[in-house]
Amino acid sequence: MQRILGAYDENLKIIERELGVEARVDGEDLVFRGDDESVEKAAVAAENLLALENGGEAISKNLVTYCAELAREGKGEDILKLGGGAVAVTARGKPVKCKTVGQRRYVDGIKKNQITFGVGPAGTGKTYLAVCLAVQAMKKKLADKIILTRPAVEAGEKLGFLPGDLQNKVDPYLRPLYDALQEMLGLETYVKYMERGSIEIAPLAYMRGRTLSNAFIILDEAQNTTREQMKMFLTRLGDGSKMVVTGDVTQIDLPDGKKSGLLHAISVLDGVEGVSIIRLTDKDVVRNPLVMRIVRAYEAEASRRDKGGQEKTEQ
Numbered sequence: 001m002q003r004i005l006g007a008y009d010e011n012l013k014i015i016e017r018e019l020g021v022e023a024r025v026d027g028e029d030l031v032f033r034g035d036d037e038s039v040e041k042a043a044v045a046a047e048n049l050l051a052l053e054n055g056g057e058a059i060s061k062n063l064v065t066y067c068a069e070l071a072r073e074g075k076g077e078d079i080l081k082l083g084g085g086a087v088a089v090t091a092r093g094k095p096v097k098c099k100t101v102g103q104r105r106y107v108d109g110i111k112k113n114q115i116t117f118g119v120g121p122a123g124t125g126k127t128y129l130a131v132c133l134a135v136q137a138m139k140k141k142l143a144d145k146i147i148l149t150r151p152a153v154e155a156g157e158k159l160g161f162l163p164g165d166l167q168n169k170v171d172p173y174l175r176p177l178y179d180a181l182q183e184m185l186g187l188e189t190y191v192k193y194m195e196r197g198s199i200e201i202a203p204l205a206y207m208r209g210r211t212l213s214n215a216f217i218i219l220d221e222a223q224n225t226t227r228e229q230m231k232m233f234l235t236r237l238g239d240g241s242k243m244v245v246t247g248d249v250t251q252i253d254l255p256d257g258k259k260s261g262l263l264h265a266i267s268v269l270d271g272v273e274g275v276s277i278i279r280l281t282d283k284d285v286v287r288n289p290l291v292m293r294i295v296r297a298y299e300a301e302a303s304r305r306d307k308g309g310q311e312k313t314e315q
Contacts, residue, residue, distance in 0.1 A: 001028060003059050004049050011049075011064040015042055018068035042068075044076035051080060057097075062286070066100060069283060075101075088132035091186030096132050102284035103129060109276035110244055114237065117222075117266055118246045120280025121295045126246040127220050131180035134216040137242070138198065143216040145197065148177045150220045151204045151229060174201055177220060204229055213238030222247035222262040224254055230261025250298070 005012050005025070012023050012030070021034035021042045032042040045068050052067075053059050067079045078101045086095035087107055098104040103125055110116045110133050118126040137143040181199065182190045193199045204225065219225075219233055222245045237243055247262045254260060269275045282295040 001025075003053055004046070006059070006061065006064070010061065011059065014061060014064045015045055015068050018065060019045065019072055041071040041074075041076065045071040048076055048079045052082065057082065063099070066283065070101070087129060088136050088184065090183050091189070096129075098129075099125070099286045100280075100284040102278070102280045103286070106278040106280065107133065109278045110242065113276040114241070114274045115234065115243045115245070115269075116276040116278065117262070117269075118244065118278050118280065119249060119262070119266060120278075120284060121248055121250060121282060123285040123295070124280040125284070125286050126280065127176055127218070128180045130218050130244040130246060131177060132184055133244075134218060135181070135184040137216045143240075143242070144214040145200060145216075146181075146193075147200045147202070147212060147215050147217040148174055148220070149202055149204050149207060149217070149233070150174055150177075151222070151224045174220070177201070177218065204233060207233055207236050210236055211238040212236045212241050214240040215242075217241060217243045219243065219245045220247075222265075223249050223252045223260050225261035226254065226258055227261045227264045230265045234265070250302070 009025070012025075015021070016023050019034075019038050019042045021032045021038045023033075023042065024031050030046050032039045032046075034042070045064075048071075049059060049064065049067055052063070057063070067076070070076050070079050081101050081104050082098055086097050088096045090096060098107055102120070106116070106118050106126070107129055109118075110130065118124075118130065120126060131146075134143070134146045138146055185193065190199070204219070215238070217236075222230065224247075225233070233245075234243070245262070245265070249260065249263055252260050266277050270277055282299065285295055
């Protein structure tokens with residue numbers, strides 16, 4: 001009970017605020033007061049938190065808030081999908097677990113399909129979870145190598161003016177992937193894998209003409225691919241390989257007139273066997289809670305702008 005309530009009943013106060021009820025502790029019972037619907041949802045949230053705690057999950061303020069949000073939407077039971085084993089373990093022995101239902105669907109999609117699209121806002125763990133699963137696949141000898149790529153839109157795919165060799169030129173664009181790999185493998189193992197070619201990093205333009213077999217391939221920031229680049233990349237898939245394509249369609253940096261290859265691909269490939277398209281939302285943001293509020297504010301502003309444009313068109 002103490003772990004669920006939190007320090008100074010802070011978790012209970014979150015349930016009160018999110019679900020519009022009054023709550024108090026009566027011995028070993030939680031008592032909720034309010035309208036019938038709100039009380040029922042609060043009870044569902046509390047019962048599910050208890051089930052998660054009994055299953056060994058750590059009850060954090062973020063988890064309580066997420067659980068209450070699901071209960072408010074009538075999806076309270078979905079939170080129980082978060083129970084179970086870790087997705088991976090970092091080099092320091094820290095387990096990596098799915099923190100939202102969307103993340104669980106994303107991980108399951110990658111495991112079950114050859115190509116998975118993870119589409120959603122910043123902070124939803126798209127890239128990090130993909131790297132975790134790539135490292136696990138290589139450790140289990142399900143893949144011979146990890147291939148990381150990303151469109152270098154800022155430099156127009158022309159990286160020649162940057163100093164150093166190819167590795168140095170693409171470093172600024174792939175830093176999030178490097179960080180995740182080093183956390184999963186540890187610096188020494190990461191360097192060893194890089195030196196023997198078990199991890200390959202290359203700009204998207206260098207994928208042309210290749211067949212990528214027995215590899216775990218991650219295309220990051222895919223919203224900045226063109227239609228031609230995306231088709232070229234997807235058709236590199238060889239035997240025994242998996243592809244994960246991640247992107248945020250609200251952050252397209254392509255020049256005016258260029259259509260996003262990610263948007264085109266998820267419309268064309270929806271329903272194709274072997275392809276999974278997972279759409280993550282602001283509820284799946286697992287960084288600082290402020291990031292979730294920032295994402296929602298921008299989405300609300302975009303919605304108002306689109307609505308205003310429609311009204312002007314009608315006039």
